[in-house]
Structures are given as C-alpha cells and as structure tokens.
Amino acid sequence: MDATDRHIINNLQGDFPLCERPYAEAAARLGLTEDELIQRVEAMLENRTLTRFGPMYHAERLGGALTLAAMKIPAQDFERVAQIINDFPEVAHNYARENAFNMWFVLATETPARIGEVIGEIEKTTGYPVYNMPKLEEFFVGLRFEA
Amino acid sequence: MELNIIKHSTATSPRPPVDEADRRLLAAIQHGLPLTPRPYAEIGAQLGVSEEQVIARLAYLKEAGVIRRFGVVVRHHELGYASNAMVVWDVPEEQVTELGRCIADFDFITLCYRRPRRLPQWRYNLYCMIHGKNREEVLAHLEWMVNHCGLQTLPHEVLFSRRRFKQRGAIYTLPAETDGC
Numbered sequence: 001m002d003a004t005d006r007h008i009i010n011n012l013q014g015d016f017p018l019c020e021r022p023y024a025e026a027a028a029r030l031g032l033t034e035d036e037l038i039q040r041v042e043a044m045l046e047n048r049t050l051t052r053f054g055p056m057y058h059a060e061r062l063g064g065a066l067t068l069a070a071m072k073i074p075a076q077d078f079e080r081v082a083q084i085i086n087d088f089p090e091v092a093h094n095y096a097r098e099n100a101f102n103m104w105f106v107l108a109t110e111t112p113a114r115i116g117e118v119i120g121e122i123e124k125t126t127g128y129p130v131y132n133m134p135k136l137e138e139f140f141v142g143l144r145f146e147a
Numbered sequence: 148m149e150l151n152i153i154k155h156s157t158a159t160s161p162r163p164p165v166d167e168a169d170r171r172l173l174a175a176i177q178h179g180l181p182l183t184p185r186p187y188a189e190i191g192a193q194l195g196v197s198e199e200q201v202i203a204r205l206a207y208l209k210e211a212g213v214i215r216r217f218g219v220v221v222r223h224h225e226l227g228y229a230s231n232a233m234v235v236w237d238v239p240e241e242q243v244t245e246l247g248r249c250i251a252d253f254d255f256i257t258l259c260y261r262r263p264r265r266l267p268q269w270r271y272n273l274y275c276m277i278h279g280k281n282r283e284e285v286l287a288h289l290e291w292m293v294n295h296c297g298l299q300t301l302p303h304e305v306l307f308s309r310r311r312f313k314q315r316g317a318i319y320t321l322p323a324e325t326d327g328c
Contacts, residue, residue, distance in 0.1 A: 015218065049222065055180075
C-alpha cells in the first residue's frame with residue numbers, strides 16, 4: 001500500500017458524495033483524478049485491503065436485530081463447537097477470547113425473534129448454554145481505522 | 148498509525164420509515180457501489196428509477212441513520228491492527244451512563260455498550276473495545292483510561308482475542324455495522 005492508497009483509506013471511510021459524479025467529486029477532494037480513484041479502489045478490493053466499497057447499515061433501524069453472545073467451552077470440545085457456530089449464517093463474527101467465557105460471537109438476524117431461535121438451536125446442537133448479552137445502551141460506535 | 152474515530156449518537160432514536168423501494172435500493176448496493184463514473188445512474192437503471200431518485204433516497208436514508216456510513220470498508224487486521232481487547236466492567240447501575248460516556252470519549256475506543264449481567268456467572272455490565280497494533284499498546288491505552296475515568300476500584304477483565312474464526316460483517320439481506328463486539 002502506498003501513500004495514495006493510505007490517503008484514500010484515511011479520507012474515504014464515510015461521507016462518500018451523493019451526486020451525479022461522486023467518484024469525480026471525492027477524487028477532487030483527495031487531489032486525484034476520477035479514473036485513478038476508481039482504479040485504486042478496484043485494486044484494493046481485489047487485493048482484499050478493503051472488504052467492500054459502499055454502505056454500512058444500522059441493523060435495528062431496518063427491522064433486524066444484533067446481539068453479542070458468549071459461551072464457556074472446554075478446550076477439548078472447542079473446535080467442534082466453533083464449527084457448529086460458524087456454520088450458522090446468522091453468525092457475523094466469532095472470536096476466541098482469553099477467559100473462562102472463551103467463545104464470543106455476534107448474531108445478526110432479519111427479525112428480533114430469530115435471535116432467540118438461533119440461540120436455542122446452538123444450545124441444542126452444542127449441548128452448552130449460550131449467554132445472550134444484547135446491547136442495552138450505546139455510548140459509542142464508530143469503528144474507523146487509519147492506515 | 149492511529150485510530151481516528153467518528154462519533155455517533157444513536158441510542159434511542161425511533162425507527163424511521165423504510166419502505167419496500169428503500170429496501171430494494173439498500174439491497175442493490177449492499178455488496179458495494181458500482182465502480183463506474185455514474186454509479187447512482189447504474190443502480191437506478193437496475194431498479195427502474197431515475198438517478199435523481201436514487202440520490203435523493205440515499206440522502207434520506209443517511210440523514211435518518213439507516214446508513215451509518217458510506218465509503219471504504221477496511222480489513223483492520225490487514226492494516227496492522229492485530230490486537231483487540233474487549234474490556235468488561237462491573238459498574239453500579241447508577242454510574243453506568245457517566246462512566247460509559249467517559250470511556251467513549253477516548254480516541255482508541257471503537258465501541259462502548261451497556262449490556263445485561265448474567266449472574267452468577269457473569270457480573271459485567273459495561274463493555275468497551277480497544278483496537279491496537281499490539282498488546283502493549285492496548286494495555287497502555289487501558290491504563291490511561293482507567294486513571295482518567297477513575298475506574299481503579301471497579302472489577303474488570305481484559306479479554307484479548309486469540310483467534311478470529313469468522314468475520315464477514317452482517318450480510319444476510321442487508322449488511323450492518325457489527326465489527327468488534
């Protein structure tokens with residue numbers, strides 16, 4: 001990644017213009033040409049520096065639901081349980097963490113009711129309880145990284 | 148490299164009206180905006196609406212907070228943010244809001260939520276996420292935050308991630324911002 005790619009990443013994580021020629025306008029802000037910006041974004045998508053170029057939605061405002069859930073899994077059974085959890089399409093991500101509660105995953109579902117169903121299915125298939133820890137109050141969310 | 152944060156306030160606003168046409172529009176761009184000079188015209192052509200209507204509706208959805216942000220979505224591991232810790236605190240209910248706001252004020256915090264306790268196994272009710280290049284950096288940030296917000300006496304645990312099994316964002320019918328915790 002060169003300085004221009006970093007410049008694009010650092011300045012284009014939000015506020016993409018809504019106008020007829022948005023790439024041209026964003027490029028002008030960055031001191032690039034429209035062509036160059038499009039080509040660089042394309043290249044960064046291809047080499048997987050970027051996951052995508054587009055919108056991040058607010059799940060709850062679209063009628064969907066999100067929650068964080070945790071489990072305590074014995075070491076010898078960890079791989080089996082991880083596989084089961086990861087196979088659910090509703091699991092957005094799953095992290096092993098250093099704690100007695102060692103499995104932490106986020107569920108993203110199209111309806112709030114589906115959260116409880118998925119949790120029930122995971123408990124039944126794995127044989128371990130799932131601790132559901134939904135968001136009660138949000139003080140801050142704003143994941144943004146500087147390259 | 149430094150974390151650079153945007154602030155949102157989204158806690159309890161009512162859900163804005165999103166109709167079927169909006170859903171089709173959001174679905175059409177969920178995997179990415181076309182990389183062509185007039186992307187909104189292309190989306191409009193796909194959906195049978197004008198470029199102008201696409202732009203106006205996206206502006207509305209952004210204003211309403213349905214679109215949280217719009218631009219490049221990076222893989223933070225690939226940018227060198229290899230260490231992430233979820234830090235959980237046991238905070239008396241009457242102090243949660245004040246401490247949550249204090250924690251959320253730091254640049255290196257990427258998420259800060261109140262969540263329910265699960266007693267007796269899990270006593271923690273305030274969560275934050277710290278991303279850094281390595282553990283030392285994350286722990287130094289944490290120490291600074293503990294001193295600044297007066298968190299020294301509150302029980303807490305630091306849960307570094309050991310493995311990332313899956314990270315795809317929440318793409319089911321529509322993607323949402325779910326990174327971190």
